[in-house]
Amino acid sequence: VKLTDNEKSILDGAKGEAPRIALAILKDLGELFGAEELMPVSQVHIDATLYMVDAGVEFAEKLAALGGRSAVPTSLNPSAIDLLHPERLRVPPELLQNSRKLETAYLEMGAAPTWTCAPYQQGLVPRFGEQIAWAESNAIAFANSIIGARTNRYADLVDICASIVGKVPEFGLHLDKNRRAEQIIRLEGFTGEMFRDEKLYPLLGYVFGSLAGDQVTALTGMPPAADIDALKGFSAAAASTGAVGLFHLVGITPEAPDLEACTRSLRPKEEMVITPDMLRAAEATLNIEESGAVDWIALGCPHYSFAEFRSLAKLLDGRRLHGDTAMWIYTSRAVYGWIENRGILSALNNSGVTVFTDGCPLQFPRNAWSFSRAMSNSAKFTHYCFSQTGYPAILGSTAECVETAVTGKIQRRKSPWH
Numbered sequence: 269v270k271l272t273d274n275e276k277s278i279l280d281g282a283k284g285e286a287p288r289i290a291l292a293i294l295k296d297l298g299e300l301f302g303a304e305e306l307m308p309v310s311q312v313h314i315d316a317t318l319y320m321v322d323a324g325v326e327f328a329e330k331l332a333a334l335g336g337r338s339a340v341p342t343s344l345n346p347s348a349i350d351l352l353h354p355e356r357l358r359v360p361p362e363l364l365q366n367s368r369k370l371e372t373a374y375l376e377m378g379a380a381p382t383w384t385c386a387p388y389q390q391g392l393v394p395r396f397g398e399q400i401a402w403a404e405s406n407a408i409a410f411a412n413s414i415i416g417a418r419t420n421r422y423a424d425l426v427d428i429c430a431s432i433v434g435k436v437p438e439f440g441l442h443l444d445k446n447r448r449a450e451q452i453i454r455l456e457g458f459t460g461e462m463f464r465d466e467k468l469y470p471l472l473g474y475v476f477g478s479l480a481g482d483q484v485t486a487l488t489g490m491p492p493a494a495d496i497d498a499l500k501g502f503s504a505a506a507a508s509t510g511a512v513g514l515f516h517l518v519g520i521t522p523e524a525p526d527l528e529a530c531t532r533s534l535r536p537k538e539e540m541v542i543t544p545d546m547l548r549a550a551e552a553t554l555n556i557e558e559s560g561a562v563d564w565i566a567l568g569c570p571h572y573s574f575a576e577f578r579s580l581a582k583l584l585d586g587r588r589l590h591g592d593t594a595m596w597i598y599t600s601r602a603v604y605g606w607i608e609n610r611g612i613l614s615a616l617n618n619s620g621v622t623v624f625t626d627g628c629p630l631q632f633p634r635n636a637w638s639f640s641r642a643m644s645n646s647a648k649f650t651h652y653c654f655s656q657t658g659y660p661a662i663l664g665s666t667a668e669c670v671e672t673a674v675t676g677k678i679q680r681r682k683s684p685w686h
């Protein structure tokens with residue numbers, strides 16, 4: 269990697285120890301990926317915010333103590349816990365202490381206390397073509413594919429370095445030549461009724477990700493009117509089953525007004541199809557149980573939007589949840605404030621719903637709770653639930669989750685692809 273004079277002086281320690289360490293790591297990353305130089309980014313989203321091991325805390329604390337400060341606007345992915353209401357989540361002292369350490373270090377370095385995996389739904393929306401460094405798989409896929417901003421799939425800890433330096437190595441999806449679709453997947457046999465079913469989008473993302481793998485892939489046949497929360501669910505699921513950083517939804521993705529534009533009229537390496545049968549099979553894989561009791565409904569993976577809260581409140585319509593069933597919803601502080609202000613939060617609380625901020629439903633303190641089976645409208649959550657929490661999970665639409673929460677028993681209706 270060829271450094272500018274200014275970058276060389278940072279590497280020599282002229283701006284302090286934290287920028288020196290951060291730049292050295294970014295330079296090594298660039299060399300690993302064959303980058304020729306570093307390039308500026310306008311914002312960073314940090315994923316290394318969730319306490320897992322002490323090393324993550326030590327790294328953040330060390331950089332903060334050495335004077336590391338964000339050079340560009342920087343947002344934060346969820347913490348492991350609800351930092352505003354830890355008592356509600358029954359957070360054990362050690363987890364609380366380590367989460368607070370991370371909080372202190374990142375805020376000291378100048379990050380905004382966003383604590384959300386859907387930064388694009390609370391005002392931090394990059395522009396089309398903007399060069400950014402985001403970590404968190406759903407946010408990366410959304411930024412590249414739905415907004416048309418440009419980021420690689422940045423890993424934990426590299427994200428902090430990018431924030432301190434305000435630059436990243438110039439490689440991968442930052443470069444126009446690497447954004448061409450090399451594979452095409454066509455939707456075949458889908459009807460208007462299927463596209464109107466909310467559950468189609470997470471399931472489609474789930475299948476799409478497993479076929480796309482790590483290749484930039486175009487998908488034809490998605491209705492241009494798919495709403496933003498449906499695209500969020502699709503992106504999150506696709507980035508769970510595949511190493512998906514960028515996909516082109518033809519007619520939706522800004523770089524893909526048509527197939528020729530995103531393939532640059534070159535022959536794709538591979539052409540595949542997704543059929544309703546494949547959705548049926550994916551649904552069967554995700555839903556091990558078809559009936560019985562559910563005691564934990566988890567929504568907000570990725571974090572719930574204001575529009576999703578409004579729809580949920582309408583579906584619940586003031587009904588009380590079943591006494592043995594909890595409904596937890598995770599969202600950002602910004603959206604929490606909006607629903608509080610609009611009276612939606614109190615209506616949901618009166619029904620028995622608990623809304624958490626900042627955290628992630630897959631990271632809750634398991635030993636403090638004793639659920640037996642989960643349900644969610646998120647294919648990402650359903651995909652990871654068993655391995656992360658030990659609970660089997662069921663995928664349902666929002667309406668199915670609501671009816672299940674009210675009755676305490678799995679309520680699912682036949683999907684149009686059955």
Ligand code: F3S
Nearest residue numbers: 385568569570628629
């Ligand atoms: Fe967000 Fe946790 Fe889901 S970080 S996308 S709520 S797994």
